[in-house]
Amino acid sequence: MADxxxxxxxxxxxxxxxxxxxxxxxxxxxxxxSPKHAAQRGMAKVKEEAGLVAEDIGTLVRREKQDRMRSPLTGPVLIGAGLVVTTLALRMMLRRRRR
Structure with a gap:
């Protein structure tokens, strides 16, 4: 009634x-x-999720790398692999010089 x-x-x-x-x-x-805005929101969400996945993968890779570096065999294995590669390279160079 007041109205x-x-x-x-x-x-x-x-x-x-x-x-x-x-x-x-x-x-x-x-x-x-709007389909255009819905697509933009969807792409933004996908980019955000992809960034999170990439970040998680980076974290896993860094952890794996740190774990390998902590291994007591890392040093000797790398030295041995370097010696094998150097020996093979020298043999190939000597064989080419002989020919």
């Missing part, structure tokens, strides 16, 4: 405010439902 006592200008202001709020709501809904 009947209000003046017409106040009612018009309320109507205009309601229209503006409704227009904003419609614009937000149109933006959310």
């Amino acid at each position: 009947r006592a209000r003046d017409p200008a106040a009612i018009e202001r309320d109507i205009e405010q309601t229209r503006e709020e409704l227009a904003r709501s419609i614009d937000e809904l149109a933006d959310r439902l």
